[in-house]
Amino acid sequence: TSRVGKVIKCKAAVLWETSKPFSIEEVEVAPPKAHEVRIKMVAAGICRSDDHAVNGTMYVPFPVILGHEAAGIVESIGEGVTTVKPGDKVIPLFTPQCGKCRVCKHPEGNFCLKSKLSQNQGSLQDGTTRFTCRGKPVNHFLGISTFSQYTVVDEMSVAKIDAASPLEKVCLIGCGFTTGYGSAVNKIQVTRGSTCAVFGLGGVGLSVIIGCKAAGASRIIAVDINKDKFAKAKEAGATECINPQDYKKPIQEVIAEMTDGGVDFSFEVIGRLDTMMAALLCCHEACGTSVVVGVPPYSQNLSMNPILLLLGRTWKGGVFGGYKSKDSVPKLVADFMAKKFSLDTLITNVLPFEKINEGFDLLRAGKSQMLLVLFF
Template identity: 70%
Template sequence: MSSDTPTESPEVPTANTMSPEVPDGEGKVKSSDNPVERREAGSDKEECLEPMSKRQRKKLLKQKRWEDQKDLRRQKRKEKRQKRKLERQSKLDSSNEGNDRKRMRREVVPSTLRLIVDCSFDDLMVLKDVKKLHKQIQRCYAENRKAFHPVQFYLTSHGGQLKSSMNENDKGWVNWKDIQIRTEHYSELIKKEDLVYLTSDSPDVLSELDEKKAYVIGGLVDHNHHKVIKCKAAVLWEANKPFSIEEVEVAPPKAHEVRIKIMATGICRSDDHVVTGGLVMPFPIILGHEAAGVVESVGEGVTSIKPGDKVIPLFVPQCGECNSCLSTKGNLCSKNDLSSGAGLMPDGTTRFTCKGKAIHHFMGTSTFTEYTVVHESAVARIDSAAPLEKVCLIGCGFSTGYGAAVQTAKVEPGSTCAVFGLGGVGLSVVMGCKAAGASRIIAVDINSDKFAKAKELGATDCVNPKDFKKPIHEVLIEMTTHGVDYSFEVIGHTETMAAALACCQYNYGVSVIVGVPPAAQKISFDPMLLFTGRTWKGSVFGGWKSKDSVPKLVADYMKKKFVLDPLITHTLPFTKINEGFDLLRTGKSIRSVLVF
């Protein structure tokens, strides 16, 4: 037989053998692909199993999910328990705050709140007010932090009266920082302190602050801007009468005006000229023109000055527009009040009122008051670190005398100088002559008690006219053979003005009038004194362009290029102003400084 013939063999079931077809409920044939089911179906000895229902499957899935989410449910229950605990604790804090604080003191280590308090512009100059503020903030801070936190106060240097009233018990909660808070300093302070207390310049610096660290204490921010301020001032109601300490009303600054809190002011001979009638001014009047203070507020349009700046008022303004301001040879701005003596602001009105009466200004400054208003052109911003009770002399006395030598006369090295009058301005002339390199400086005064101070500051010779029978100009010519190269009259008398001119070298000598000339008096002299070549000139504010030069002079003082302390012989409280003028008239003082 051929090999192609198929051979019949018995059928052996294999794994690939099709399972028997089973009809479903509708009579259709349905095959099972599951081998187990095939075995169960093909075996008569094994028991058949019914398929799992949908309900059973859902139940199994639900049980599985329940087991998988057991840990998550446990965590949520824990969080709810903690939340309820915190809510109960919060209710306990509000209902039993005192006991809760004692308990939390044991649990929480208190941190210290460091608070900067700027006393410059607010009614915080009384220690009891600061103590009250301290308790209020301590309570507020404790409520916010849910714990009692100690509060440390750092007071700025303007709270001078506060500092003087503190005792040993206050040192536990009050510290002292000799700082001047200004806009550019806030961003640095809030990096170190927890809280910064803002005053009058708050609106200007809010954009610089991190609200999470610095806060404005409600109701304590200065609101004096553009409101009338009531303060103490020394009013001179009439000539040859003592000053009267009165409560005056200081109006807010108008456009291009600045209101200043005066911190220190000097007593100058020019002020006394008004008292005695030598310098005619309208009454009643607030005198004073040599001072330093802090800007309290500014009027509309003021751009060069802002609240909080340390400043010096200028009795010689600098508008920057008139011929004198534009010229390199002049400094007497046309907007000065020296020429007219009207005693009013540039708009023809006054900012002072007392007992219903208008009070006049003096030379656009009026510094014998706690607050004054000046034009923007009559104030210069100075170094924030400068001591105001010292640099106030740069507002008149020192600058006038020092500048007369180095700026007006332009004293040359090796020259000979004579100075008539050894008050604060005269001694400043001596300092200027020495700084310029003069080889001989002759100090002239009828008070020999001032000679020691003059020699200390640079005078080489001291002469008292009372010791000679001949005229003083002849004495000086004999001392120098040909006369002095430069002479300075710093008294304000016509006789000494003529003598100072006569003692100069006849051909190239220069004489400078520094003292304020008396009113309604004329001077007579031999015209030959000028014909031969002498130069006779005057000097107002030392020839300095005020707004430009005053900040530079203050900077030079801070660099110790000159000293001011020897000129200050008395520092008095403002209320003793009449005592200060008595010291001036009796020759017992060189410069008295009144502090507020």
């Protein structure tokens, strides 16, 4: 029997309060309103940003259903929806693309003014929620909440993708892969023959390396204090791997000596203030560019001497690899289908949805560089 227009009861991972495990609960998912889409999840990745929300370094209103990197199939649509239809394979977009705001109209900008990332109030665009659990409303996360068997998103927060694509792989295009890869090939356009340094070798860091390699960088120096991550980094395309703990002097000085004064491009993919500074300092003072990719802790500031920029360095940031989401996600999936890049290196653990807490334990223990939680 069709459930179109009706409430769906399904399982979701609900977080009731900060720093607690997820609770697998039965939730009620309301039908989509006008310009909304209800999606059946197939696969979702676990990303460090979800963990920031769990441990309180990123503000979220509770209770909440987290998750923002996934792929699924459209179950039903609200009135006025034109870009997807029931049965379409889709990727939900944590950075929406309304197409109307100043940023969407800007050729370079991609941080849509409708994004929930800057004001995470836990609702859809109309200010209300579609989830209920134990009679209480449950908040959305970044407008998509993918740790649920069904979710409702605004039409501006979903992209239709190739019907032949394997959802258990392309779900990584919903955040981690695209954020890293795009930082290198799109946001700053790494040049052929250049030198790069990548700080942090989780799934996003590996994706930066894949991007640097695809752009033709001649040297890609991978930096992490966990040497267990070096093999994967080499597999992704790193030419050398270094551990800051192996040196007496600051890592930026080590890298500057290795690269005739500093790299052309550096990437901070951890979200720590000290490594952001090291990444800035390890790129050449006259012609280097450093990119902040990792999400920094809320309400912490860096102080720096402006002379570090005066001589010609560039310091940049960018969400989701600088890509306009609704336009670019289908193209990236097409590139994946055309074998322009592989996602296999990034998938280290595949778990059933019920074992989501084990997945987060692996992430925190540094045992996993990118994980998949599978839905059924």
